[in-house]
Amino acid sequence: MSTTALGISSYYHDSAAAVVEGGHIVAAAQQERFSRRRHDAGFPALAVASCLAEAGRKLDDVDVIAYYEDPRLKFSRVLATYLATAPRAWSSFRRSMPEWLGWKLRTLGVVHDELARLDLGAVPPIRRFRHHESHAASAFLPSPYESAAVLCVDGVGEWATTTLWHGRDRRVEPLRELRFPHSLGLLYSAFTYFCGFKVDSGEYKLMGLAPYGRPVYAPLIREKLVDIRPDGSFRLDTGYFEFLYGQVMTGRGFAELFGGPRREPEGPLTEREFDLAASVQLVTEEIMLNLAAAARELTGERRLCLAGGVALNCVANGKLVESELFDEIWVQPAAGDAGGALGAALLAANGPRDHLGSGRDGMRGARLGPGYDADRIQVYLDAQGLPYRRLATDELRSTVAGLLAEGKVVGWFQGRMEFGPRALGGRSILGDARNAEMQSTMNLKIKFRESFRPFAPIVLAEHATEYFDLRQDSPYMLIVAQVAEQRRLQQAGTEHLRGLDLLRARRSQIPAVTHVDHSARVQTVAQDTDPDLHGLLTEFHARTGCPVLVNTSFNVRGEPIVATPEDAYRCFMRTDIDALAIGRFLLLKSDQPPWHEDTDWRGQIPLD
Amino acid sequence: MTFARHALLTLLLLLAYLLVLVLGLLGRLFGDPLRRRPAPASAGYWRQSRRY
Numbered sequence: 001m002s003t004t005a006l007g008i009s010s011y012y013h014d015s016a017a018a019v020v021e022g023g024h025i026v027a028a029a030q031q032e033r034f035s036r037r038r039h040d041a042g043f044p045a046l047a048v049a050s051c052l053a054e055a056g057r058k059l060d061d062v063d064v065i066a067y068y069e070d071p072r073l074k075f076s077r078v079l080a081t082y083l084a085t086a087p088r089a090w091s092s093f094r095r096s097m098p099e100w101l102g103w104k105l106r107t108l109g110v111v112h113d114e115l116a117r118l119d120l121g122a123v124p125p126i127r128r129f130r131h132h133e134s135h136a137a138s139a140f141l142p143s144p145y146e147s148a149a150v151l152c153v154d155g156v157g158e159w160a161t162t163t164l165w166h167g168r169d170r171r172v173e174p175l176r177e178l179r180f181p182h183s184l185g186l187l188y189s190a191f192t193y194f195c196g197f198k199v200d201s202g203e204y205k206l207m208g209l210a211p212y213g214r215p216v217y218a219p220l221i222r223e224k225l226v227d228i229r230p231d232g233s234f235r236l237d238t239g240y241f242e243f244l245y246g247q248v249m250t251g252r253g254f255a256e257l258f259g260g261p262r263r264e265p266e267g268p269l270t271e272r273e274f275d276l277a278a279s280v281q282l283v284t285e286e287i288m289l290n291l292a293a294a295a296r297e298l299t300g301e302r303r304l305c306l307a308g309g310v311a312l313n314c315v316a317n318g319k320l321v322e323s324e325l326f327d328e329i330w331v332q333p334a335a336g337d338a339g340g341a342l343g344a345a346l347l348a349a350n351g352p353r354d355h356l357g358s359g360r361d362g363m364r365g366a367r368l369g370p371g372y373d374a375d376r377i378q379v380y381l382d383a384q385g386l387p388y389r390r391l392a393t394d395e396l397r398s399t400v401a402g403l404l405a406e407g408k409v410v411g412w413f414q415g416r417m418e419f420g421p422r423a424l425g426g427r428s429i430l431g432d433a434r435n436a437e438m439q440s441t442m443n444l445k446i447k448f449r450e451s452f453r454p455f456a457p458i459v460l461a462e463h464a465t466e467y468f469d470l471r472q473d474s475p476y477m478l479i480v481a482q483v484a485e486q487r488r489l490q491q492a493g494t495e496h497l498r499g500l501d502l503l504r505a506r507r508s509q510i511p512a513v514t515h516v517d518h519s520a521r522v523q524t525v526a527q528d529t530d531p532d533l534h535g536l537l538t539e540f541h542a543r544t545g546c547p548v549l550v551n552t553s554f555n556v557r558g559e560p561i562v563a564t565p566e567d568a569y570r571c572f573m574r575t576d577i578d579a580l581a582i583g584r585f586l587l588l589k590s591d592q593p594p595w596h597e598d599t600d601w602r603g604q605i606p607l608d
Numbered sequence: 609m610t611f612a613r614h615a616l617l618t619l620l621l622l623l624a625y626l627l628v629l630v631l632g633l634l635g636r637l638f639g640d641p642l643r644r645r646p647a648p649a650s651a652g653y654w655r656q657s658r659r660y
């Protein structure tokens with residue numbers, strides 16, 4: 001009989017839950033989607049309840065709770081840091097020690113109590129796994145490979161910051177590791193902080209900023225901050241960083257190195273930030289390539305699995321694919337700490353990897369969250385008295401494709417919610433990638449976010465190579481590729497443009513998803529993983545000759561991606577989205593009653 | 609939290625930190641675990657992972 005495991009990650013950031021039966025992933029979701037607090041770190045009570053409901057289970061049916069890290073081992077690292085930094089870290093010590101001694105040291109007991117409070121049955125035994133062990137399991141066990149090298153890179157869990165593994169059959173075998181404070185994730189976060197973005201959420205912005213700059217600081221970073229060795233290992237010079245001492249990432253030494261204090265959050269972006277972003281991105285790619293080469297040499301494998309927060313750096317992932325060090329790579333779509341819940345559950349369930357015969361991975365398109373059937377959606381729409389049209393599947397696709405071809409922006413709420421930070425066609429906002437105005441329209445009027453941030457394309461998998469230089473499928477939008485040469489445009493008089501002025505050049509036939517260096521964060525859409533989205537793209541292709549659309553997450557800046565029909569309608573009405581396709585129901589903005597809120601909702605969502 | 613309770617907690621934390629300070633300074637006499645020295649040019653920084 002197969003084991004049913006409930007995985008939990010919590011109390012750092014991106015709390016999540018996952019239910020695994022045998023080797024089969026039944027459900028997984030992040031707490032933030034339900035609590036509506038971005039990167040929610042609290043106990044994932046709502047995510048647990050949702051996953052159990054999706055699985056049709058209660059706690060009584062669960063054999064084991066799997067916790068994604070070892071709190072006591074983590075405490076040993078915290079304590080060692082205080083020992084090594086005394087007396088400078090007094091203020092951090094004063095803040096964190098009551099928490100550690102008060103409840104964090106007995107986190108597993110707290111998890112037990114929280115689960116008991118849900119009133120969903122008796123709480124089964126709790127097992128804990130190591131942070132990177134959970135990441136490694138989440139990378140390898142759902143991958144489509146019989147065996148593979150596994151590379152996990154993040155900020156820090158307990159002690160490990162970078163680990164190499166060999167995945168075979170149902171297990172991951174640890175090989176090598178680097179430990180705190182020598183961390184690629186913390187190096188990248190230090191630059192994120194220094195450039196005025198939020199740590200643990202603004203790393204994406206830094207990556208998006210990199211193509212606007214030149215990597216002029218890369219030699220300085222290699223010389224002063226990080227000692228990179230040919231065997232793939234590296235060491236930070238901790239004298240330049242402040243994260244050992246408390247609440248900030250960088251201090252005076254770092255500022256002196258890079259010509260002045262950090263950029264204030266929301267302050268103007270200058271050439272220095274563009275160049276810093278380009279420089280740290282280049283060094284990150286070099287380190288990732290070295291780590292991958294080490295993994296190849298140690299395991300002899302021809303396929304690589306990736307997890308850990310740094311594995312969300314899809315530009316570096318693209319460089320890994322381009323390098324041909326491995327025949328193929330697979331990245332866990334929830335590569336950050338949320339994925340730890342899934343990895344821990346997979347380890348605890350230790351079931352057979354039945355998906356291997358199918359040629360697909362075990363993540364089912366990462367559509368592992370809650371779904372809403374037509375009846376539930378209709379009950380909501382009718383209760384609110386909202387005008388809608390209920391359409392047949394083909395009619396819905398054809399109508400939405402027509403709206404997109406006219407330049408309209410459409411909210412696309414279909415099927416189960418995605419697990420992981422990317423919207424992959426379950427909770428997405430779609431637009432026409434050929435439209436040169438689409439990037440600024442979506443950034444400024446719909447997402448209310450910074451104008452420099454690029455959008456990602458979705459493309460019919462069977463047409464992907466006509467538009468992108470892509471060596472393999474990218475179903476989770478985690479690989480950046482160049483727009484194919486034949487789709488690029490050379491606009492005379494734009495060669496001299498620098499920084500944000502680069503946005504003025506029309507760079508390709510699909511300008512809305514072509515970044516200033518002609519790169520694109522591609523999602524390939526296959527018929528068998530997402531028939532709804534594939535059908536829509538097919539219809540749009542038939543109408544326009546273009547198999548590409550813009551796909552961005554269904555939210556506004558600072559807000560978690562929408563989870564429920566209510567969330568979707570609220571976001572639809574707060575923004576300039578023209579239409580909402582929610583299940584088989586189509587709502588047009590022009591038909592809706594006026595939207596009114598008593599307070600300014602934008603003031604209630606903290607900026608990311 | 610009452611003033612007395614707050615004062616007691618702060619005192620306990622100060623004592624704990626004093627202990628950390630002493631142990632930390634003593635520990636540094638025997639090498640600092642967080643500040644590995646640069647390895648020789650031919651070596652790297654990998655550690656062998658142990659089986660969990």
